[in-house]
Amino acid sequence: MDRFDVIVLGGGLLGSSVAMHLAQRGVGSIAVLDVDLGGRYSSSELNAGGVRATWRSAMNVALSLASIEFYEGVRDEVGFDQKGYLWMYDAARWPAAVEAMSWQNAHHGLGVRALTPDQIHDHCPLLDQLDGVAGATFSPRDGLLNPNLVKELYRARARAAAGAGIRFENYTYVVAVDPEPDQVVVRALKFQEFAPAGDQAIKSILCDAMPPEDAAAIKLTADVVVNCTGAWARRVAPLYGHVVPVRPVRRQIAIAHVRDVDLRPYGMFVDPSGVYFHRESTHILAGWADPAEPDAYRFSYDGEAWFEERIWPALAGRMSRCAQMRHRSGWSGLYEYTPDLCGVIGFAPGHGRVVEAFGFTGRGAMQSWAAGRAAAELVTSRRFETIDCTPLRPTRFAEGALVQESLLI
Ligand SMILES: Cc1cc2nc3c(=O)[nH]c(=O)nc-3n(C[C@H](O)[C@H](O)[C@H](O)COP(=O)(O)OP(=O)(O)OC[C@H]3O[C@@H](n4cnc5c(N)ncnc54)[C@H](O)[C@@H]3O)c2cc1C
Numbered sequence: 001m002d003r004f005d006v007i008v009l010g011g012g013l014l015g016s017s018v019a020m021h022l023a024q025r026g027v028g029s030i031a032v033l034d035v036d037l038g039g040r041y042s043s044s045e046l047n048a049g050g051v052r053a054t055w056r057s058a059m060n061v062a063l064s065l066a067s068i069e070f071y072e073g074v075r076d077e078v079g080f081d082q083k084g085y086l087w088m089y090d091a092a093r094w095p096a097a098v099e100a101m102s103w104q105n106a107h108h109g110l111g112v113r114a115l116t117p118d119q120i121h122d123h124c125p126l127l128d129q130l131d132g133v134a135g136a137t138f139s140p141r142d143g144l145l146n147p148n149l150v151k152e153l154y155r156a157r158a159r160a161a162a163g164a165g166i167r168f169e170n171y172t173y174v175v176a177v178d179p180e181p182d183q184v185v186v187r188a189l190k191f192q193e194f195a196p197a198g199d200q201a202i203k204s205i206l207c208d209a210m211p212p213e214d215a216a217a218i219k220l221t222a223d224v225v226v227n228c229t230g231a232w233a234r235r236v237a238p239l240y241g242h243v244v245p246v247r248p249v250r251r252q253i254a255i256a257h258v259r260d261v262d263l264r265p266y267g268m269f270v271d272p273s274g275v276y277f278h279r280e281s282t283h284i285l286a287g288w289a290d291p292a293e294p295d296a297y298r299f300s301y302d303g304e305a306w307f308e309e310r311i312w313p314a315l316a317g318r319m320s321r322c323a324q325m326r327h328r329s330g331w332s333g334l335y336e337y338t339p340d341l342c343g344v345i346g347f348a349p350g351h352g353r354v355v356e357a358f359g360f361t362g363r364g365a366m367q368s369w370a371a372g373r374a375a376a377e378l379v380t381s382r383r384f385e386t387i388d389c390t391p392l393r394p395t396r397f398a399e400g401a402l403v404q405e406s407l408l409i
Pocket of ligand 1: 015037039047172232
């Protein structure tokens with residue numbers, strides 16, 4: 001049996017950030033457990049890399065802004081490309097966008113500017129078809145980063161601070177979490193690292209909760225457990241008796257190419273259709289959230305047909321040069337929706353030894369630094385020390401105290 005001060009469940013961006021902050025706060029022994037530390041199906045490896053502080057709730061602005069300040073300091077290490085968000089609106093949504101912008105500037109000094117259609121074209125001459133666009137907000141401190149580099153930086157810093165005191169346990173599937181008065185017992189199935197059907201084994205666990213038959217049972221204990229299992233929190237939290245309203249929802253991303261369209265001088269674009277896009281090297285990365293997508297752990301990608309139906313019309317309608325745009329590839333990953341579309345940070349109800357940090361609903365990459373710090377504060381001090389994240393407590397759904405956020409893509 002292995003004993004740790006803290007066991008972190010899930011080694012995505014949140015789990016890796018929590019581990020780093022715990023190590024930097026002097027926690028002596030930490031274990032990070034994950035089915036696949038490489039994260040092939042984790043949201044942290046499958047997202048769009050967008051970073052913005054331009055939210056409608058003070059809670060989300062605070063977590064994003066503190067994280068942005070960190071990313072600014074490690075800009076080259078994490079590929080933080082701070083070229084802004086250009087978010088275009090139709091006439092119906094424009095007044096609310098202007099109101100949100102005024103609030104963001106007055107209360108948080110974000111320096112967001114309103115652009116007319118002519119100014120949008122001046123900002124990016126490729127946007128030459130602006131019918132139906134009433135205006136855009138441009139937020140210069142926002143941008144794009146490489147989530148894999150961010151995760152690796154968190155892990156490297158965790159190792160640097162904790163030395164031999166930190167263990168990243170790969171191929172470890174947590175199946176039981178039992179809080180006791182003086183410790184938490186975690187049981188897991190450890191499967192073979194180089195199993196011939198490695199990828200399929202990981203997919204079977206993460207989609208169907210079907211572990212390999214030859215997996216070995218292991219038992220670990222800790223003073224505190226932090227649940228950072230993202231979209232899988234809906235499966236993992238019930239292990240300690242907490243049924244959480246986190247919904248896994250597939251989101252697809254397409255990679256396309258067209259000659260003479262180079263988006264590298266720009267950051268993120270959001271079209272009034274809801275399609276968002278940005279540079280992916282010299283290609284274009286674009287995504288769209290299908291409101292009819294069911295809750296499910298699934299990773300299929302609908303390919304060319306989806307691209308032709310959803311992505312091509314939006315981009316070709318906005319940039320005439322995109323008429324020749326061709327589909328190259330794509331993928332899907334899981335969003336982790338909560339009822340108010342905001343993350344969860346806090347002690348699990350009734351459990352002083354279980355901290356929850358999941359459900360960031362499309363915001364987990366950009367907020368991971370500050371959210372990880374907040375969770376680590378709860379572990380070591382039992383209270384928030386820097387940003388008060390009480391509004392994100394897990395009990396808020398039952399209390400009806402939802403966080404109000406509306407600026408989602
Ligand atoms: C298409 C798409 C686009 C997105 N775009 C953005 C964006 O532009 N900006 C942004 O900030 N966010 C974006 N997101 C959201 C962001 O990716 C997530 O919020 C973030 O990655 C969540 O990180 P996490 O560490 O909580 O979860 P994950 O990265 O999913 O990590 C959870 C880990 O838990 C492990 N796990 C699960 N169950 C168990 C178990 N029983 N035992 C052991 N391990 C387990 C999994 O293997 C996984 O590695 C996007 C997401 C998607 C899908």
